[in-house]
Amino acid sequence: MAEINVLALNETAYQVTVVEKTTTSHEVTVQADYALKLTAGKIQNASLVKASFEFLLAREPNTSILRSFDLSVIARYFPEYENSIKKLI
Numbered sequence: 001m002a003e004i005n006v007l008a009l010n011e012t013a014y015q016v017t018v019v020e021k022t023t024t025s026h027e028v029t030v031q032a033d034y035a036l037k038l039t040a041g042k043i044q045n046a047s048l049v050k051a052s053f054e055f056l057l058a059r060e061p062n063t064s065i066l067r068s069f070d071l072s073v074i075a076r077y078f079p080e081y082e083n084s085i086k087k088l089i
Contacts, residue, residue, distance in 0.1 A: 012029050055074070
């Protein structure tokens with residue numbers, strides 16, 4: 001199981017470190033309207049980012065995750081992402 005550390009850089013940007021066999025670092029942005037769409041305000045953005053990385057890691061190794069991206073990009077690669085995240089919250 002990977003260790004996922006999320007550090008808020010500001011209100012919309014997060015530094016995510018994933019510790020597995022190989023440690024990776026990712027910079028993720030989260031737009032307020034997109035976070036609200038996914039969470040209905042029930043959890044904070046840092047928790048959304050962590051849940052999103054759990055989703056990604058269930059589908060690919062951390063070394064395959066983009067190093068820098070906006071959270072909305074996940075749905076382009078994994079169409080089930082938004083529904084999966086909404087069910088988790």
